[in-house]
Amino acid sequence: MKQKKNKEMAAKPSSKAISKAEALAVHLISGFGLSVAFWVAHNVHSITLTSHPSHTLCLIWVFECPAVILLYSRYRKDHEQCSYFKAVGRGLLGLPAGALINALGAIVLGAPAGIQYLPKTINWSLVMSLFTIVPAASVFGSSWTDWQRIFAFTKPIEPVDYMICLPAHGAVIGAWFGAFPMPLDWERPWQEWPICVSYGAIVGYLVGIVASLGFILVRQHVKGD
């Protein structure tokens, strides 16, 4: 039933096509941003996600933010009407909006809402926003049908759809599973909110990246044949 619905909604391809190499580069750079953030946290500030979750998450989004926004804005859908800078602006707008959505979702699911958790929650949701909402905001802008297609129907068509859809879903599902160890009584520091959830989200995001690359390769391979 989903498939039937989705066929009607298939968007007309209007954006710049994305090649295998470009997709690889985009994903590599976003992955690189993550690792640079961790490297800086570890070597410059000598902190880890477990010891200073708020600070480290802040570093992650600071490093990841330009990479994601600048890269994804290049593949904006409405190429003709929308300038590159407008797309960057959309991405910047999407950052707090997506953070709000993620934070609300986390609180519905049971994230602690006390004042002392506020900085952690804010930084975590900014990171999550970069994984999920921001790329879509840069690429799709206010095109509701595209948003619906990616996030409600999970029906990616073009390579850039895969690049948005799979890592985003991966990050959310990873974060969901990452919450599981939290109630256990192992009394490890990483069981605190939002450390293991962040680890789960990052792992899910990376898996999503690999999956998206795989899909793009397979698809282009099939098309080439």
Add this chain to the structure above:
Amino acid sequence: MGKRIWIPWAIMALQVVAILLFTRGFLLTRTELPFYSNCSDVSQSPCSYSVPETQNRNDTVDPNQQRCWSKPAVGRLVIIVFDALRFDFVAPSTFFQESKPWMDKLKLVQDMAARNASTARIFKAIADPPTTSLQRLKGLTTGGLPTFIDVGNSFGAPAIVEDNLIHQLAKNGKRVVMMGDDTWTQLFPRHFEKSFPYPSFNVRDLDTVDNGCIEHLLPFLYQEDWDVLIAHFLGVDHAGHIFGVDSMQMIEKLEQYNNVLLKVVEALERQSAPGGLHENTLLLVMGDHGQTVNGDHGGGSSEEVETSLFAVSFKNPPSSIPSEFDTSSCELDLDGRNICASSIQQLDFAVTISALLGIPFPFGSIGRVNPQLYALGVGTWNFEDGVGNSQNQSKLEQWMLNYANVLCTNSWQVKRYIDIYSASSVIGFSHEDLLHIADMYAKAEERWSLTTKKVLSHEKESHNELLPALKRQINLYSDFLASVAELARSKWTEFNLKMMGAGLGIMLISLLVHFLAIKKVKEEYGFSFTSSGDSGISFSLIFSCFMVVMRACSFLSNSFILEEGKVACFLLATTGLIKMRYSIMKKKMILEALVFLLLITICRFTIEVGLSKLAPSSEIINAYLSWMLRITAGFPVWNIVAEVIPAVSLILLAFLLRKAITGSSSEGIWKYIIMGTNISYILIAMHWASESNIFNLAEVLKGIGRNYIPRLIYAIGFGQLLLLAFNQLFNKGTSSDCSKVLYIKTVAMFSAWSSTLILLLGKQGPWIALAFVIGGYCIMRLDNIELDAKDGGSWNTMLDPIPVTQWSLFAVCLFFCTGHWCAFDGLRYGAAFIGFDDFILVPQAILLTMDTFGFSLILPIFGLPFLVARLGQTEKGKKFVLTRLSLVYMIYGLIMATSVTATIICVTMHRRHLMVWGLFAPKFVFDVAGLILTDILVCLASHYYFSQVEDDALQDPFTKDNALQDLFTKK
């Protein structure tokens, strides 16, 4: 359809059998007897201790006034309890394979044991699990075995009602002084002459209890206004919990204890000269249980059950006991000294101490007087105070005679307990076991009469035969006592794995039957879980199964059980988010999805506040509460708001009910039922008004209001239910629209139950009821998202399992929202006393059940037709709607049964777990009670909702019913 109604009954029967079997194997029960031993009882025993006495001292004093069951052998007793004292803390490291840093720290104990083995002795004391302090103290003082359910014990108060050592001490005029762990004062609230309790809750605090003990202990050793002194130190236990055994803190604690013991022994020795304060004092240093290297205890592993007991008397006994009774093993310690360690069961503690102090043995004790510990009491070496009677009797013989006599009394007391227990208890011992025991006792008894004769006749002659005869006698008694203890252990503390396995097996079969029944009915009527109806497996089915399995798996860990409410909320929120996704997909009912998510969030915070009340250490909540209190103090407006909000939600609820009924055909009894509910709501408001002190009318109502208003509300509710039942029986009027009738019936049922449940829940009641209605509405609306989108056709036969899953998760959330949790202290006893001042078992049990399961079982199950009724008017008629309803009921039942089965499996796996009695067993009891109640309610609901269709059913030939019936009769 009439035939279909037996399906829930069949499933219920299977589940009840399974649960009964499993419970018989798992929950060991023992009835607490309300009897107490008295001094005068001993005259009924065959152990005529007075045989030699009548000859010697009959003229001087009445023996019963001097001594009771046995001759007091010890004047004063100092018991120092070190909580969680492992055996290897006390015994020399040479006893163990390798030396660990925490060994050999209690040097003093080893020195004393090495210096004189006949006055100081190390025992390995073996505890019976569960090895938690409270259970162990209970076991130590009653001499009985702990079980999960001590029938007759009131769940709330832990005070021991059985006969016990402390009770006997107090009754026989011994002055008991207690200091340290406040568990003692909880167990024995009125027994102590003086007590210095310190809170045992704060595990992180290593010193408060210990310092308090030390502060009081030493001065008391120089006072003479006590007979028994108990000092319970907690530091080692706490250090183990926090830092583990292999830690600096633990070693520091042990060294501190060594110093304390040094001072205590010095004080006692200084006063132990003849005529001194401690001339005849026995010092016991003991643990109540052991601990693992990680500091855990509660389970039955050897590290946890092996604790130690160190006993010193400050007088030399004249001889040592025969080697047959000496179970000790000896090793050279690091300094090359010979140190012996004997073994004792904690079960034997109460009776041995009673024998030493000369007080009656606790009625329910099944222990045996331990020979080595008994021999430490110097008094036991003299048969009578006027020793001179028989110079030809060696000291050893005197002791043996004395010991045999005590064992005789001991055996008689145990036999009396077993007899009375099996006569009065429902679940007693088997007949063969009892016969075997009686036989052993009779043999020992017979021998005893021979032996005593021998003692009399051989008194003045050579008595070469006396010693062997006494030994045989002692062995006979010991065998008898050992077999009683073994029998009691197997009945009271060992799991019956076969029964548990059988129960689990039947439970799994019932799940399979449940599943097959759903499948059968589904296929019979062409329902499917997908809209297209081809594959039979859809995302929603997989997702629901995943959620149910997730929840079931979460019971495998104790932490998840502790946080069960949050886990349920998490899963419910996930389903809510998935539904949100659907509604975005269809661009419909986004508002409902949002409201539902908001509701879940509110539920979640309610649960968290409820949970934080459990943990008193939660600082944020305390701060928050005090902040709230300050606000309320500042502005009386808040008080009024707190009073008004429940009233507003009550009015809202009444309005909703009225609206629900007027929207449909409001005729006949439905109108009266809603009216009755409205009156009840007004009465509830009046009841609350009478309890609060804002309104002045409170004074007027106070006299009549307190008990009569609640009772009136119960009566109205009961009347409404009766009315509904009668309507069901006699009014078979055929209605045009089955869906609508179903809807009205559901509303009527809800309104009939709601008033009572709201009253029981108190001020939070209206809001919870409102949440229930809103949540149910949202689930129902969201269920219809896809259905409305399609036009006719396939949705009629589509059955989405997600709403049912949501419904059950929502019910679980409401259970925790209403301030319950799966433990006996999670029961809200206060609810049972609304409308009643005195304790009357039956009504209060019913009220408590209704309060506990009201919003988590009763309302959700009776409200389940809500999911079906508003589905839209189908063309296919009653039969169709009702089949759908029965499917929904079966799926709901299956979800419940799955989670209970998971609990059962987890309880089986964790039966030796540390928390089995603290966490898993209460959870099991709650789940099992909930499942049986669910089954009953599903059956009742089936009768209530389905019977009207019988006329219809006759028109449709149900040929396949027979096949289904065959399927079931095979089982």
